[in-house]
Amino acid sequence: MPIMLFSVLHSVTFVKRLHEGTGVVSLGVMNLVLAVTTRQQQLLMAVANAEILLMVTAIVGVFSGTFSLFVPFLYYRILCMRYKSQRNPYSRTAFWGIRYSAESACNHPSCPEAVRGIVRKAISYVERMAPPTG
Numbered sequence: 001m002p003i004m005l006f007s008v009l010h011s012v013t014f015v016k017r018l019h020e021g022t023g024v025v026s027l028g029v030m031n032l033v034l035a036v037t038t039r040q041q042q043l044l045m046a047v048a049n050a051e052i053l054l055m056v057t058a059i060v061g062v063f064s065g066t067f068s069l070f071v072p073f074l075y076y077r078i079l080c081m082r083y084k085s086q087r088n089p090y091s092r093t094a095f096w097g098i099r100y101s102a103e104s105a106c107n108h109p110s111c112p113e114a115v116r117g118i119v120r121k122a123i124s125y126v127e128r129m130a131p132p133t134g
Contacts (some may be wrong), residue, residue: 002047002054009043012036048082048094055079080131095130099123 016033019025036043058075061067082091105111106119 001050005043005047008036009040044088044090045094048090051079051082051091052094052098076129084131095126099126
């Protein structure tokens with residue numbers, strides 16, 4: 001999914017430049033370009049959330065036997081680079097959003113104490129694994 005969404009964003013940018021360069025205006029194409037451009041922030045947040053869920057999928061895949069043990073370690077490095085990126089704040093924002101949602105859910109009075117402890121330990125572990133941002 002992240003690769004497809006990045007492809008859509010780059011294709012739209014290319015089509016937009018092509019239309020501006022040639023002067024040919026197609027109403028249908030420009031409407032598509034406008035729709036993608038206005039939703040660019042949402043698309044990039046969807047990519048960031050998908051990248052985080054891919055890490056969870058990689059870890060589950062190791063335990064189920066579908067992925068090699070090497071995959072989560074490799075993907076961790078990729079996720080760290082995305083997190084530290086100065087040009088792309090969406091991964092940090094997605095991690096913050098997931099943390100906020102998890103803390104809100106475990107602070108609810110109906111949340112069992114055991115689940116609350118597991119969630120807090122998981123948040124603490126992920127915070128320790130997070131790379132320092134410069």
